[in-house]
Amino acid sequence: MTEDLVLGRQVCFALYAASRALTDVYRPILDEHGLTYPQYLVLLVLWEHDDDALTVSALGAALRLDSGTLSPLLKRLEAAGLVVRTRSAADERRVEVGLTGRGRALRERMGDVPRRVGSATGLTEAELVFLHGILTRVTETIHRHKEQ
Amino acid sequence: MTEDLVLGRQVCFALYAASRALTDVYRPILDEHGLTYPQYLVLLVLWEHDDDALTVSALGAALRLDSGTLSPLLKRLEAAGLVVRTRSAADERRVEVGLTGRGRALRERMGDVPRRVGSATGLTEAELVFLHGILTRVTETIHRHKEQ
DNA sequence: GCCCGATGAGTTGTGCACAACTTGATTGCG
DNA sequence: CGCAATCAAGTTGTGCACAACTCATCGGGC
Numbered sequence A, B: 001m002t003e004d005l006v007l008g009r010q011v012c013f014a015l016y017a018a019s020r021a022l023t024d025v026y027r028p029i030l031d032e033h034g035l036t037y038p039q040y041l042v043l044l045v046l047w048e049h050d051d052d053a054l055t056v057s058a059l060g061a062a063l064r065l066d067s068g069t070l071s072p073l074l075k076r077l078e079a080a081g082l083v084v085r086t087r088s089a090a091d092e093r094r095v096e097v098g099l100t101g102r103g104r105a106l107r108e109r110m111g112d113v114p115r116r117v118g119s120a121t122g123l124t125e126a127e128l129v130f131l132h133g134i135l136t137r138v139t140e141t142i143h144r145h146k147e148q
Numbered sequence C: 001g002c003c004c005g006a007t008g009a010g011t012t013g014t015g016c017a018c019a020a021c022t023t024g025a026t027t028g029c030g
Numbered sequence D: 001c002g003c004a005a006t007c008a009a010g011t012t013g014t015g016c017a018c019a020a021c022t023c024a025t026c027g028g029g030c
Helices: A002-031 A037-048 A056-063 A067-079 A101-109 A113-121 A125-146 B002-031 B037-048 B056-063 B067-079 B101-109 B113-121 B125-146
Strands: A083-087 A095-099 B083-087 B095-099
Touching (some): A002 B037, A037 A101, A095 A101, A125 B113, A125 B125, B002 B037, B037 B095
Antiparallel strands (some): A083 A095
């Protein structure tokens, strides 16, 4: 019983530590392109949707981040010339975030990033699949829990 | 090949998202005691070492945090009356962080926190063990990698 | 057409994380 | 001994995260 509790908190700490360790791996690699990890995540979402501009809310839903985090982040990406933000004509409340030429071009230049990061984890493909499954389930369980 | 890369980044995002989701679970529970998650982690380390005061560096080694993060955090814990910071007499460079009576007493009052959080993850004990193993290995692989 | 609740983005304030730097204490080597 | 290199903690500056809030816009019901 007590052991469960100790283990439970160790898993939480392990998650927290692993997450920070992984961004440590990303940092020097992304720094070559002047990006932070959350900025890179935003670009990944935009690259996936190719030429469709996304609203700030849509980006937030994909990354589970709110406008308080995204607004200043997107402003920095715009200042870097990677994205453009335009008020939607149809709905003046919305802001559409689209890639610039530079933002699209960056995709090719960063093609090797996942491989470089993946090799640093030292995990097999099977372990990555398993890890992904558990983590996604945890995240979803928590968010389902929260909405009730 | 391409699929590996996509999966690789999904695992990274899954880790990032799961870590934030879990602190979302902690937040309201810890808020009852006026604590943040990193502050709670510091107290866990101090509780484990019971009556031995720890230096800021020792805390940092346990949590993989540097003085830039810990110094202001410890100041807030001291302001809350949970810890005391005293310059070491033997080595004036060191600062020893010890628990106050209130800090020790909090341990009993927070005994149910791990159970409450653990149940929110929806994982079995076996999955928690597995997850812990993988995550710890990832973190250690990365840090070993870095020191070379 | 008008209002009222809801919605989307942005702002403000707090607290991590981390890099780069400062300051003061200590250690070890010649 | 003397002093240079090292070390521990703290400070400063940047960029997330997130809560709480503002503000403008939109949509539905009357």
